[in-house]
Amino acid sequence: MSDEINNSKIDSKKISDAESRINYLRKEIRRHSKLYYENDAPEITDYEYDMMFEELKSLEAAHPELDDDASPTHRVGGAASEKFSPVAHKVKMGSLTDVFSYDEVRAFVVKCIEKLCVEGEREIKFTVEPKIDGLSASLIYENGLLKTGATRGDGLIGEDVTDNMKTLKSLPTRIEDTGGELCVRGEVYMPRSVFEALNAEKEENGEKPWANPRNAAAGSLRQLDSAVTAKRRLDIFVFNLQYGPLYGDGRLPESHSETVRRISELGFPVIDILKVTGDPDVIISEIERLGRARDTLEYDIDGAVIKVDSLRQRELLGENTSTPKWAVAYKFPPEQKKTKLVGISLNVGRTGVVTPTAELVPVRIAGTTVQRATLHNIDIIRERDIRIGDSVILQKAGDIIPEIVASVKEDRDGTQIPYKFPEKCPACGGELVFDDSYDALESGAARCINAACPAQLERRLIHFASKGAMDIDGMGPRVVNLLLENGHIESAADIYYLKKEEIASLPRMGELSASNLISAIEKSKERGPTRLLCALGIRHTGESASEAVISKFKSIDALFDATEEELSEVDDIGGVTAHAIVEFFSLPETRLVFEKLKSAGVVTAEKENGENGEKNANGASDSFSGLTFVLTGKLPEMTRDEAAALIKSKGGKVSSSVSKKTSYVVAGEDAGSKLTKAFELDVPIIDEETLKRMAEG
Numbered sequence: 001m002s003d004e005i006n007n008s009k010i011d012s013k014k015i016s017d018a019e020s021r022i023n024y025l026r027k028e029i030r031r032h033s034k035l036y037y038e039n040d041a042p043e044i045t046d047y048e049y050d051m052m053f054e055e056l057k058s059l060e061a062a063h064p065e066l067d068d069d070a071s072p073t074h075r076v077g078g079a080a081s082e083k084f085s086p087v088a089h090k091v092k093m094g095s096l097t098d099v100f101s102y103d104e105v106r107a108f109v110v111k112c113i114e115k116l117c118v119e120g121e122r123e124i125k126f127t128v129e130p131k132i133d134g135l136s137a138s139l140i141y142e143n144g145l146l147k148t149g150a151t152r153g154d155g156l157i158g159e160d161v162t163d164n165m166k167t168l169k170s171l172p173t174r175i176e177d178t179g180g181e182l183c184v185r186g187e188v189y190m191p192r193s194v195f196e197a198l199n200a201e202k203e204e205n206g207e208k209p210w211a212n213p214r215n216a217a218a219g220s221l222r223q224l225d226s227a228v229t230a231k232r233r234l235d236i237f238v239f240n241l242q243y244g245p246l247y248g249d250g251r252l253p254e255s256h257s258e259t260v261r262r263i264s265e266l267g268f269p270v271i272d273i274l275k276v277t278g279d280p281d282v283i284i285s286e287i288e289r290l291g292r293a294r295d296t297l298e299y300d301i302d303g304a305v306i307k308v309d310s311l312r313q314r315e316l317l318g319e320n321t322s323t324p325k326w327a328v329a330y331k332f333p334p335e336q337k338k339t340k341l342v343g344i345s346l347n348v349g350r351t352g353v354v355t356p357t358a359e360l361v362p363v364r365i366a367g368t369t370v371q372r373a374t375l376h377n378i379d380i381i382r383e384r385d386i387r388i389g390d391s392v393i394l395q396k397a398g399d400i401i402p403e404i405v406a407s408v409k410e411d412r413d414g415t416q417i418p419y420k421f422p423e424k425c426p427a428c429g430g431e432l433v434f435d436d437s438y439d440a441l442e443s444g445a446a447r448c449i450n451a452a453c454p455a456q457l458e459r460r461l462i463h464f465a466s467k468g469a470m471d472i473d474g475m476g477p478r479v480v481n482l483l484l485e486n487g488h489i490e491s492a493a494d495i496y497y498l499k500k501e502e503i504a505s506l507p508r509m510g511e512l513s514a515s516n517l518i519s520a521i522e523k524s525k526e527r528g529p530t531r532l533l534c535a536l537g538i539r540h541t542g543e544s545a546s547e548a549v550i551s552k553f554k555s556i557d558a559l560f561d562a563t564e565e566e567l568s569e570v571d572d573i574g575g576v577t578a579h580a581i582v583e584f585f586s587l588p589e590t591r592l593v594f595e596k597l598k599s600a601g602v603v604t605a606e607k608e609n610g611e612n613g614e615k616n617a618n619g620a621s622d623s624f625s626g627l628t629f630v631l632t633g634k635l636p637e638m639t640r641d642e643a644a645a646l647i648k649s650k651g652g653k654v655s656s657s658v659s660k661k662t663s664y665v666v667a668g669e670d671a672g673s674k675l676t677k678a679f680e681l682d683v684p685i686i687d688e689e690t691l692k693r694m695a696e697g
């Protein structure tokens, strides 16, 4: 009996552990999915994302009682954004089941063979092909003419990016007319050489480089101006026929390999099918070969796709909800390389945090040459016992930042030197504070607390002028450095007192660039308090925190009197951020800089009719204040942009995804998964007319 009680206690503990882990994973996966699909700015590697996803899937399988339809495991991918018109896919754009070991590949092959044998099939062949790491797109041709190009979106509804798709280098806009509507699917990517060249350009201009070619491609294809997309020199590999006649005489293809051959004949750049084979050993050796060749290709691949070749056999095997049973994607583990650590350099950031960077013997990994890797903080050097002169294992999971996984102890010959972190700031010689108790986010960080530290000032000014902040065109790192070195500026406010002659006298700056910079500075005065708050570079206070704070306090002026308690009441602002903001506004130099900015005419408060004129200039009511709307489907009269403008003019917010926090879903014709989600979450659904009536009050 007591055993029983104990067991049930253990079980309920296990369930509650699993439940909190599941909740954590769902939240994190949603957050990272948004960063990946909507912001094109991932914070973690694909591999890490996949691992979280797999863990969630297996926990949900082990605990069916905790399953939830709203879990990210029940979704196909990212939702379409509001920027483009929606395109409903006539044939759902599904995705693939990922596997991470050769055993799983073999299990998949065996399972297909077994099932097909039962159906009386004898010759069972599989294709092996690269999994291109780009973004999925569909292309519709009507009587041989390219009519529509769309992103995948959530698999049911994508975004209409036809004009942008027409800029793709090798995509034909006209093909042989096979009679009617033909739809193919492929993967849009940015060639590595283009990625490297454009990223180098970005860095030169002081812009944030893309994390990887896939993000670059996603951001480029989803541009509102197709002239911008054209400059990004994207390309495509087509890998599937979605529907429609491939041959003019009505014949149907029998296999995937035949389809791809025919698609190629029609003039499309197609995926390279490496092998058609029935032998699992050959499949594995082809995957291995692909893994070895990965580095040498002009495009990123993140795995290999193994598919049943015969289309009839595919039908016999069938589909799961969003993945076929006749294919799997083998995902490569992150690539690792051995190299040598020649030194550790230190970099002082704008908040004074001193970050160590590993200087390496250059090594080519996952498509790029790497000679630096972040060591994040002091703890990592200590924990991984990394010494100068060590052989180290470098990892770059196909994308994001390279990092040192471990040092190779067996390679040591006694010449390696343990690293001693300096006690003084490498830029100003001031004392460093090792504040691992300050907050969990920066444990093990060393900080220079000298507010006058020149390295910090330079970083702060670069941040102040950058795109997401005051967006001063032409004031990149080089110009900031010159202005500081020549004593023209000492604080952000000084930017607004610069004289044209001072700028023109700097090296490589003439009259024209000086007057361009002066007008960019002038323009930046109107950015408004949200951008200004973000530009001030307060710890933990980025774009979204600034937006939240200003939506409550309406001006920078009000923040001088704000208390930690008041700030913590703002949605998404935690104690650490509130503390940092109060600390910043209590500094005497903050007041000085602020007064100077204000006297220069920099806008520090929301205007009566809303910042940047986004709200109704006629002084209309804020009847939608505090409400969040999601628009879906085609509205009868208004475009989405018009509907969004109407909502914003009444003080409401427009979001791209439905959640419990959504106040209303405005649905039109052909509304897709967002409508289903609204039903599931009991979010009120209204039509265009109701929206208009509500807006009229």
Ligand code: IVH
Residues within 6 Å of the ligand: 093, 094, 095, 096, 097, 129, 130, 131, 132, 133, 134, 135, 136, 137, 186, 187, 239, 240, 271, 305, 323, 324, 329
């Ligand atoms: S076949 C029904 N083949 O990988 C699914 N997909 O989740 C058909 N991808 O977004 C997909 N290379 O866009 C297939 N050779 C290839 C691929 C490929 C890249 C992408 C695809 C999808 C994702 C799979």
